[in-house]
Amino acid sequence: VALTALQLFSLARAGDVAALGRLLSRIESGADDLRVTLAEIYRSGGRAHIVGITGVPGSGKSSLVSRLVQAARAGSAKVAVLAIDPSSSLSGGALLGDRTRMSDLDAHVFIRSMATRGATGGLASAALGAVDALDACGYELVFIETVGVGQDEIEIAGACHTTVVVSAPGLGDQVQSLKAGLLEIADVHVVSKCDRPDGAHTLSDLTALMALRDRRGAWRAPVIATSAQTGQGIEELLRALREHRAVQRSSELGPLRERRIAEYRAWKSAEELLRQRLAAARNEALAELVDRMARREMDPLAAAESLLALCARKGA
Ligand SMILES: Nc1nc2c(ncn2[C@@H]2O[C@H](COP(=O)(O)OP(=O)(O)OP(=O)(O)O)[C@@H](O)[C@H]2O)c(=O)[nH]1
Ligand SMILES: [Mg+2]
Secondary structure (H helix, E strand, C coil): CCCCHHHHHHHHHCCCHHHHHHHHHHHHHCCHHHHHHHHHHHHHCCCCEEEEEEECCCCCHHHHHHHHHHHHHHCCCCEEEEEEECCHHHHHHHHHHHHHHHHHCCCCEEEEEEECCCCCCCHHHHHHHHHHHHHHCCCCEEEEEEECCCHHHHHHHHCCCEEEEEECCCCCCCCHHHHCCCHHHCCEEEECCCCCCCHHHHHHHHHHHHHCCCCCCCCCCCEEECCCCCCCCHHHHHHHHHHHHHHHHCCCHHHHHHHHHHHHHHHHHHHHHHHHHHHHHHHHHHHHHHHHHHCCCCCHHHHHHHHHHHHHHHHC
């Protein structure tokens, strides 16, 4: 018997990890019966600390997260990782299997990768919906790893309580994350792979760059040197994440961030809804509109207005 999304959610909340996995698959594929469940999930969330980890390809994000998970688990938190994997749309199944087996080792760690662009094309909503589900299921610390390339991926990392931007030595230009426009969104900077001899150079470049920005206020983004190989800086990073959350909780930064995230999500959802409805309206009415335009009986803007009017009717 196929379980409904709501049933899967109840099971997942009660600790059924397989049910949680199936629920996330449905969220990823944008299943039809999700509406009520997603609303219920959103209502029951709000306790987890959501941490976005981003950086250019190969900067060491996954290795760092794996260390962070170990360190956080030692402090006995329930930890989840959602990796937004740009390549896994091709190799999805296999990769997912691997990740699931990794987390089988520890019942309090849940690791999952999500392929870029599921059926509905709404990457941000699917990813953040999945994070809501992890939050509602009692994971206290949730990491989202996204590659810092592409608008959605960067925005997702920014739509978290704490955003970590990973820079690494040896990837060409001194600080590639600067070029990628990532440094702006960092609450915490990491220079990874500091076991490498060229790590010191990247570290001093980034520190110099950050010193130029005199950001006043309750929080100033620290620069932390780490190595996934030796474990250097991992505890310090974990402390910085917790400190950032504590500062948010005791200042205006917390409510401000919550509102910023909520605004982004409402906007993103509206965009996705509109895109879906436009696609439906297009199937229904575009052929006729195009004919009329071809005969010059209708102009492009009037055609657009007709399509939008059809969308509005669908929403009603
Ligand atoms: N020397 C050294 N190498 C590292 C360290 N962390 C990661 N690497 C290497 O850097 C490469 C990329 O590491 P990943 O952790 O997969 O990096 P990523 O940012 O998750 O990569 P993508 O998800 O593909 O963007 C691998 O070859 C790692 O072995 C480190 O602390 N020290
Ligand atoms: Mg990775």
